[in-house]
Amino acid sequence: MEKSPPGVPVVIMKGVMKTAAKKESFNYRLWKYDGAPGELIPLLQSAQEHFGYIPRRAITYISGVTAIPESDIFGVITFYSQFRLQPMGKFVVRACAGTACHVSGAKAIIDTIEDELEVEVGDTSEDGLFTFLTVACIGCCSLAPVIMVNDDTHGRLTPASLRKILKEYRRKGKKIAESAVGAS
Ligand code: FES
Numbered sequence: 558m559e560k561s562p563p564g565v566p567v568v569i570m571k572g573v574m575k576t577a578a579k580k581e582s583f584n585y586r587l588w589k590y591d592g593a594p595g596e597l598i599p600l601l602q603s604a605q606e607h608f609g610y611i612p613r614r615a616i617t618y619i620s621g622v623t624a625i626p627e628s629d630i631f632g633v634i635t636f637y638s639q640f641r642l643q644p645m646g647k648f649v650v651r652a653c654a655g656t657a658c659h660v661s662g663a664k665a666i667i668d669t670i671e672d673e674l675e676v677e678v679g680d681t682s683e684d685g686l687f688t689f690l691t692v693a694c695i696g697c698c699s700l701a702p703v704i705m706v707n708d709d710t711h712g713r714l715t716p717a718s719l720r721k722i723l724k725e726y727r728r729k730g731k732k733i734a735e736s737a738v739g740a741s
Contacts, residue, residue, distance in 0.1 A: 692705075
């Protein structure tokens with residue numbers, strides 16, 4: 558059996574063995590960490606890629622390997638908007654805040670999303686169904702104002718049409734969750 562590098566928990570080493578061929582993996586990066594300056598950000602990016610967000614246990618692993626206190630790592634995570642401490646929802650809602658959408662009412666669209674989903678930009682709803690983000694331009698300005706939900710684009714929105722769309726996703730999400738419970 559392979560030996561664990563000092564400070565790397567066993568659970569991580571299981572992952573290392575499974576994913577050693579994938580050089581960019583979080584576990585591999587942890588394993589090869591050598592204390593060079595500037596490695597914390599790539600480690601955090603790698604953790605986020607691996608888990609979809611940065612869970613508490615990833616912070617503990619990183620702290621164990623790098624000897625950087627967990628509170629400092631947490632500070633770095635909260636400083637950079639690219640990092641997430643919560644998992645993404647089943648539906649990722651991206652509202653365009655680009656120029657064409659802005660002049661076509663993006664503000665009302667963003668307000669409607671926050672109100673309907675009870676989230677703020679960057680948050681995941683309490684039921685875990687929705688994560689809300691804003692983007693600079695989705696690339697279909699002629700349909701402004703526009704949102705994307707996962708890979709689907711919805712354009713020429715009004716607050717009323719948007720509420721209907723979001724309710725439909727919520728209905729779909731609940732149905733999926735119920736059938737998953739029924740199958741287990
Ligand atoms: S500005 Fe919104 S899609 Fe381009």
